[in-house]
Amino acid sequence: MAAPSPTTAAAAGTTTHRNVLLPASHHRAASSLRLPVRARAAPGARSIRASAATAPPAATASPPSSASGAVEGKPTVLVAEKLGAAGLALLREFANVDCSYGLSPEELRAKISLCDALIVRSGTKVGRDVFEASGGRLRVVGRAGVGIDNVDLAAATEHGCLVVNAPTANTVAAAEHGIALLAGMARNIAQADASLKAGKWARNKYVGVSLVGKTLAILGFGKVGSEVARRAKGLGMHVIAHDPYASADRARAIGVELVSMEEAMTTADFISLHMPLTPATNKMLNDEAFAKMKKGVRIVNVARGGVIDEEALVRALDAGIVAQAALDVFTKEPPAADDKLVLHENVTVTPHLGASTVEAQEGVAIEIAEAVTGALRGELAASAVNAPMVPAEVLSELAPFVVLAEKLGRLAVQLVAGGGGIKSVKVTYASARAPDDLDTRLLRAMITKGVIEPISDVFVNLVNADFTAKQRGIRISEERILMDGSPETPLDHIQVQIANVESKFPSAISETGEITVEGKVKDGVPHLTKVGAFEVDVSMEGSLILCRQVDQPGMIGSVGSVLGEENVNVSFMSVGRIAPRKRAVMAIGVDEEPSKATLTKIGEIPAIEEFVFLKL
Numbered sequence: 001m002a003a004p005s006p007t008t009a010a011a012a013g014t015t016t017h018r019n020v021l022l023p024a025s026h027h028r029a030a031s032s033l034r035l036p037v038r039a040r041a042a043p044g045a046r047s048i049r050a051s052a053a054t055a056p057p058a059a060t061a062s063p064p065s066s067a068s069g070a071v072e073g074k075p076t077v078l079v080a081e082k083l084g085a086a087g088l089a090l091l092r093e094f095a096n097v098d099c100s101y102g103l104s105p106e107e108l109r110a111k112i113s114l115c116d117a118l119i120v121r122s123g124t125k126v127g128r129d130v131f132e133a134s135g136g137r138l139r140v141v142g143r144a145g146v147g148i149d150n151v152d153l154a155a156a157t158e159h160g161c162l163v164v165n166a167p168t169a170n171t172v173a174a175a176e177h178g179i180a181l182l183a184g185m186a187r188n189i190a191q192a193d194a195s196l197k198a199g200k201w202a203r204n205k206y207v208g209v210s211l212v213g214k215t216l217a218i219l220g221f222g223k224v225g226s227e228v229a230r231r232a233k234g235l236g237m238h239v240i241a242h243d244p245y246a247s248a249d250r251a252r253a254i255g256v257e258l259v260s261m262e263e264a265m266t267t268a269d270f271i272s273l274h275m276p277l278t279p280a281t282n283k284m285l286n287d288e289a290f291a292k293m294k295k296g297v298r299i300v301n302v303a304r305g306g307v308i309d310e311e312a313l314v315r316a317l318d319a320g321i322v323a324q325a326a327l328d329v330f331t332k333e334p335p336a337a338d339d340k341l342v343l344h345e346n347v348t349v350t351p352h353l354g355a356s357t358v359e360a361q362e363g364v365a366i367e368i369a370e371a372v373t374g375a376l377r378g379e380l381a382a383s384a385v386n387a388p389m390v391p392a393e394v395l396s397e398l399a400p401f402v403v404l405a406e407k408l409g410r411l412a413v414q415l416v417a418g419g420g421g422i423k424s425v426k427v428t429y430a431s432a433r434a435p436d437d438l439d440t441r442l443l444r445a446m447i448t449k450g451v452i453e454p455i456s457d458v459f460v461n462l463v464n465a466d467f468t469a470k471q472r473g474i475r476i477s478e479e480r481i482l483m484d485g486s487p488e489t490p491l492d493h494i495q496v497q498i499a500n501v502e503s504k505f506p507s508a509i510s511e512t513g514e515i516t517v518e519g520k521v522k523d524g525v526p527h528l529t530k531v532g533a534f535e536v537d538v539s540m541e542g543s544l545i546l547c548r549q550v551d552q553p554g555m556i557g558s559v560g561s562v563l564g565e566e567n568v569n570v571s572f573m574s575v576g577r578i579a580p581r582k583r584a585v586m587a588i589g590v591d592e593e594p595s596k597a598t599l600t601k602i603g604e605i606p607a608i609e610e611f612v613f614l615k616l
C-alpha cells in the first residue's frame with residue numbers, strides 16, 4: 001500500500017446544511033441509496049431501527065385493510081391543503097392518504113401523531129408544536145410549492161423530520177403572475193374593470209404608463225426572478241437585478257446586469273420582488289429603502305408579504321413615493337378585511353395566486369408526491385431542504401462506504417468501557433481523490449448514527465445527525481489522507497477513533513491512545529481491517545467476537561469448538577498479530593449471538609487474555 005500523506009483537516013461536523021437544490025435531472029435518479037428509515041411503528045409495537053442501504057420499504061405488498069379503509073402496514077400521509085389529482089393518485093399507490101383541508105392548529109396537532117408524512121402549501125403553519133405533537137412519528141413534511149417559511153426547519157431537524165419542497169413546478173406560474181401584475185398595474189386594469197362594472201366610463205382617470213424602455217429592478221434573481229427577467233426583456237424593459245448570491249454570468253447570459261441594492265433602489269421605475277422570506281429579507285423594503293426610491297416607482301410582490309414593511313409601504317404610497325403596488329402576498333394571510341394596504345386605491349391585490357394555474361398545481365402535486373413517497377421509502381430526497389443533497393452518481397458510488405461508515409461507528413462505540421463520556425470522534429478518510437472531490441457529509445452522518453444509536457434511544461438520520469451530535473456534546477472531526485493511486489474508487493479506507501475513553505477491549509486502543517477501528521470496502525462488502533494496532537480482515541456482517549491471545553497453534557480450533565458446541569455458526573475468522581508467537585487479535589464472525597455461558601467459556605480458554613462480543 002502506498003504511504004499515506006496527511007493533508008487537510010476538515011471542519012467538525014456540527015452544523016446543519018441548507019443546500020442548493022439539485023437540477024431537475026437529479027430528481028428521480030437519487031434512488032440508489034436509502035436514507036436511514038425508521039421502520040413504521042405499529043401502535044403498541046416495539047420500534048425497530050433499519051439501517052442505511054438495508055432499510056425495508058415502509059409499505060408491504062398486499063397488506064390487510066382496516067375497517068376505516070386505511071391499509072395496515074402502509075404509511076399515512078396527511079394532505080392538509082388542496083393538492084392536484086395526479087399527485088394524490090401517486091400518493092395513494094403507496095400510502096394511506098388522509099385529505100383533511102382547513103384543519104385548525106388544534107386539529108392538526110391532534111391528527112399528526114397518526115401520520116408519517118404531512119403535505120402542506122403556504123396556508124398551514126407547521127411550527128414546533130406540530131413536531132412535538134407528532135410524538136416522533138412524523139418523518140417527512142412536504143411543502144407543495146417553493147417557500148418553506150411556514151415550516152419551522154430547526155424544529156423539523158431537531159425531530160429528525162425531513163422537509164422536502166417542490167421547487168420547480170410553479171416557477172413559470174409565479175413569473176407569469178408577476179408579469180400579469182406588472183402589466184395590469186401599469187394599465188390600471190383592476191381599477192378600470194371595477195369602475196366600468198360600477199357603471200362608469202372613466203377613460204381619463206385610468207391613463208397608464210408604458211413598460212417599454214423602463215428600468216425594472218428584480219430583487220432575488222433565482223428561478224422566478226430570472227423567468228420574470230426574460231419576459232420583461234421581451235416587453236422591451238431594461239432589466240437589472242440585485243441578488244447577493246446569484247451568478248453574474250447567468251444574469252449576463254439573459255442580458256441582465258447584477259447591481260447593488262442601492263443602485264436597484266435608486267434607478268428602478270419598477271421593482272419586482274423574488275427573494276425568499278428569511279430573517280435577512282424580512283421587511284427589506286422599509287421606510288429607509290422607500291426613501292431612496294425614485295418618486296413614482298411601482299412595486300410588484302409575488303414573493304412573500306413579509307419582505308415588505310407593509311405600514312411603511314402605505315406611508316410611501318400616501319407620500320407619492322410609490323405610485324402603485326401590485327401584491328399577491330401579505331404578511332398575514334388572509335389580511336384583515338380593513339387592511340389599509342389592500343384597500344388602498346393605488347394597490348392591486350390577488351389572494352396569493354402566484355402558483356395557482358392548473359398546470360402548476362398538477363406539476364407541484366406530482367413533484368411533491370414523488371419527493372414524499374421517495375423520502376418515506378428511505379431514498380435521499382433531491383429536494384430536501386434540511387438535509388444534505390448528494391447527486392445520484394455520488395450516492396451510488398458512496399453506498400457501500402455509507403454502510404461501512406455506520407458499522408465502524410457502531411463498532412467503535414461498543415468498544416468504549418468508560419471514561420469521561422464520548423466527547424470526540426475523529427474520522428479519517430483515506431482517498432486518492434482531491435479533498436473537494438469527495439463529499440463526506442453522508443459518511444459523517446452515518447458514523448454519527450453508528451456512534452450514537454447504540455448508546456441512546458435517539459433515532460439518528462441524515463437530517464438530525466449533526467444536530468444530535470452537537471446536542472450530546474460530541475465533536476465529530478474529519479481529516480483527509482491523500483493516498484497515491486487511482487481516484488476512481490472514492491475511498492481507500494475509513495478510520496474511526498474515539499479519544500479519552502477506556503476500552504472493554506484494551507487492544508483496540510492505538511499507540512496514540514484512542515479506540516481505533518478501520519475498514520475498507522472489498523467487492524462491495526464492508527470489511528474491518530484494523531483494530532487498535534492489529535490488522536485483521538473480516539467482513540462486517542452479523543456479529544463479531546474479538547479475542548486477544550498469545551499467538552500459538554490451536555487457538556482457532558479451541559474457540560471454534562466452544563462455539564460449535566453451542567451450535568453458533570462461525571462465518572469467518574481472521575488473526576492479526578504483531579509478530580509470530582507474540583500477541584495476536586483474532587476476529588471471529590458469528591451468525592448467531594452466543595449465549596453468556598459460551599462467551600464465558602471462550603474467556604476461560606487459557607491463552608485468551610481479553611475478548612469482547614460486538615453486534616455489527
Ligand SMILES: NC(=O)C1=CN([C@@H]2O[C@H](COP(=O)(O)OP(=O)(O)OC[C@H]3O[C@@H](n4cnc5c(N)ncnc54)[C@H](O)[C@@H]3O)[C@@H](O)[C@H]2O)C=CC1
Pocket residue numbers: 145146147148167170171174219220221222223224225242243244245246274275276277280281302303304328329352353354355356
Ligand atoms: N406567490 C406565489 O404563489 C409564489 C411565490 N413564490 C416565492 O417566490 C420567491 C422566489 O422563489 P424561487 O425563485 O423559486 O426561489 P429561488 O430560491 O430560486 O430564488 C430566490 C433568490 O433570492 C435570492 N436572495 C436570497 N436572499 C436575498 C437577498 N437578501 N436579496 C436579494 N436576493 C436574495 C437567492 O439568492 C435566490 O437567487 C420565494 O419567496 C417563493 O416563496 C414562489 C412560487 C409561487
Ligand SMILES: O=C(O)C(=O)COP(=O)(O)O
Pocket residue numbers: 121122123144145146147148170352353354355356
Ligand atoms: O410556492 C410558493 O412559494 C408559493 O407561494 C405558492 O403557495 P401555494 O402553494 O399556492 O400556497
